[in-house]
Amino acid sequence: MGKYIAKRAGYMLITLFIIATFSFILMKLLPGSPLTAEQKVTAAQRAIIEAKYGLDQPILIQYFKYIGNLVQGDLGVSFQLKNQPVTSILMAGVPVSAQLGIWALFIGTFFGMLLGLLASIKHNTIFDYGANIVSVLGISIPSFIFAGLLQYFVGVKWGLLPIAFWGTPEQMIMPIISLSIFPMAISSRFLRTEMIEVLGSDYMVTAKAKGVSNFALIFKHALRNALIPLITVMGPMAVSLMTGTLVIEQIFSVPGLGEQFTRGVLTNDYSIIMGTTLFFAFFFILVILIIDLLYGIVDPRIRLAGGDD
Amino acid sequence: MSNEPNKDLFVMAKDREDTSEKINRPSLTFWQDSWMRLRKNKGALFGMIVLILIVLMAIFGPIFSSHGLDDQDLSLSRMPPKVQGLENFSWLGLDGKNRETFEADTIELAEQRALARFQQPDTEFIEAEVKQEPNNETGELAVVEYAFDKYAAQGVDEYFWFGTDTLGRDLFTRVWLGTRISLLIALVAAFIDMLVGVAYGGISAYFGGRTDTIMQRIIEVLIGIPNLVVVILMIMILDPGIVAIIIALTITGWTGMARIVRGQVLKLKGQEFVLASRTLGASHTRILTKHLIPNTIGLIIINAMFTIPNAIFFEAFLSFIGLGLQAPDTSLGTLINDGFKALQVNPYIMIFPAIVMSLIMIGFNILADGLRDALDPKMRE
Amino acid sequence: MENILEVKNLHVSFDTYGGEVQAVRGVSFDLKKGETLAIVGESGSGKSVTTRALAKLIPSPPGRIKEGEILFEGKDLATLSEREMQKIRGKDISTIFQDPMTSLNPTMKIGTQVMEGLLKHNKISKKEARKRTLELLELVGLPEPEKRIDQYPHQFSGGQRQRIVIAIALACGPKILIADEPTTALDVTIQAQILELMKDIQKKVDSSIIFITHDLGVVANVADRVAVMYAGKIVEIGTADEIFYNPKHPYTWGLLGSMPTLDNEEESLIAIPGSPPDMLNPPIGDAFATRNEYAMEIDFVEQPPMFKVSDTHYAATWLLHEHAPKVEPPLAVQSRMKDNLHANVPEERKKEGDRS
């Protein structure tokens, strides 16, 4: 197990390193970025930047400094918002995005699992078909379209909920629902498929032959076995939540990471864009690592096998 | 069976043809069998029909409409959708009227607000429907729905089936144009993914050993990089445009395909027919192209089918974060994004491209699901 | 001896896309207290479906018990509700399945799996149940039970897992133990150990066993009586001696002919030609007729009833009818029936009460 963690963590570091290097080169290449020479900044700002990055030094030294700064969590300064460190700008958005993402994840998987469980128990009934249609729609239709429909009908036409900003529970409902559709659909579909397979397996017959009641069959025997593979969809879910927050935050004017990012794009604030991108990369890779480890903890079969792929 | 059986029957039977070993079903080729199974899957069939219709519309749709592709006419901006023959079904919202509900203390006040909203001097082109009379005692407000006939007010005789956008361009034409671009981007991206993925995965698995190890290590690193990050970084280097988006989508998109192909080829490699043709002296390329790839084709098609909606989604996503196609290029993503800006007053600008996009996504997803069941019985539920 | 189970005219079908698969078509037999009844027959003949139907473990849908009675201590199980069946399963009727690798829940400690039945059917505390479980694991010969009770199935070998499955089945001292090919998935030495274990345990707990196997050597070793199944029916049933030394049904001859023996190696084995019929459309007459070199015209027209050979021995073949010509089993089979075949000609050739 220890060897396995080390191996995964090794890959994680290599990947991060490549992304960081890539973004360093980009910063050097892009016109108007704070690290290029021909830029229209004030002398004072230039002095700060030059002191920080040592622009007079050879490029290799600059590169190592850049990486060194990254390791310490220093992502440079914003190019547009004068002198503000990127890290602190991002950190202002993170709690809001995290709040949105975690609620969406929690609500989505909860209802998704409920739906998937019922569908598998009522396999091949109208209810099952209905649940199937719901999950196909939820997986196919992008979250921004749900967001648009919600915003128009619930917000504008019926005037039930506020259509923008973040803070009060009313403001949070629509963004969270829009973002939770995908996790709901995918966990529902996945749990249903897994449950149907588990319910038909030999050990379920063994359990039934012991005289175990139907309730215990499902909740004590089947559910745990069906839930374990659900970990594999956590990767796609994390991705969908990340891309989702970017657009959903923009649509509902939620002041999170996504909004910082889009503002960065609109104002050509490259250091913000790079900072957010690196942050996303780090987050994603961390999630993948956690999923891998979780797999090992939850499933006793993998736990002792040492988890070799 | 109460009566004794016939005595004459107790004689040894003549040799009969043993039919027990005959297979009753006609033997089908792999593709015939798959097609039969696909046809039984109503969802997949529905998806296929929807997709065919949408592709046809993307190709021929703009021709049906009498409006030019990029005709701008600011006097015709924001015309609501109006379709011949559907004008009398107001609930469809295709009667060329803007409908809005106003609440005020009195009906007169509501009317004033409606006139202000529609920028009209009088109610000549406005129909009113009182939903609730005002009541001073209970404090109930007047609720009135006004329907403004913009076509009549501006003396427009044409029909804009999906309405017009803020610049007065015909949305019907633009939606199918955008569909064309979105599909193009997705198909090309899926195709490139397929080429690169099949080549990489095939070579990696077929040669095995060191080659395989090195190639797999590279993939493991690439897979760790989130798609989102790659796409954003690539778009930043390249100027936004169709080519840039395709490159951004494919630069790491092929890894999934490569993994699947590698897995399948590894499995097939050990099987006897490959060993047989190897002993017969077949060359590497021959074995790869004649034996291994054809036996992997099902998986490749399924995977490509899932790639397409993903690419369409990412293209639209890029429009949302400001990294998508730039005007005058248009795609479903840019149309929906533009629609958002006018969502409060003219929801149809967003709704039509959103419906088309949803249909494409649903179509590809259920067709891909159906194909997976049809082409690979082992993967069935 | 007293009958603990009587099965009468059992029919089980599966409703599939292709139509109704008639897996079991009128099976009748009884099981006496303390005896071991072996069921043999080719793959797909309906052995598993028959025995699963006894504890109503047929997945439904698609399966259903179409007709028939399953009388256990006078109660007809076929008519009991699911809730009432839960009280019988594991307590009175237990089942051991073929594949120990898949028949244990991979994410549950084996101790918990054994205890579950104990707690369900007895009013005992967790602590007592755990103590009983340790005894059971000891009984089935699992080494170091205290250490292993909290481990998961993947930490055990196939033979050990089958011992655990047996412990689960024995937990509540069932009156009937159904073993569906309990040793097929195991290697030969482990097979022998598991068989010894089952014989031992049967002596201790005095339960009746229904034993399904393809291995006639195992049958000879464990069975008191043998039922031969073909295409969803019992075609011959009798004591082990009667089936081995005086078989009457050509299908039984075929089975015996295809059994390897140690003492006559030089003889080649005779495989039964052809394959079993499609249970979607079972044939009109005797299902075995097309593969039977002794088939008569009547076999293609009408299904044979059960003919009585002795009080304990019945066979469903027209060859036992008074009008039938006399035929001898093939030589290979005759040489296996070590006793003199002709000493055992059935005294009465009268038709037994016709049930079908």
Ligand SMILES: Nc1ncnc2c1ncn2[C@@H]1O[C@H](COP(=O)(O)OP(=O)(O)OP(=O)(O)O)[C@@H](O)[C@H]1O
């Ligand atoms: N769930 C099911 N759905 C449809 N048909 C089934 C199902 N289970 C069993 N059958 C059919 O019932 C018939 C009898 O199967 P059964 O499992 O009892 O055979 P068996 O004698 O136990 O064979 P084996 O020796 O291989 O275990 C077979 O034709 C099989 O196809």
Ligand SMILES: [Mg+2]
């Ligand atoms: Mg069986």
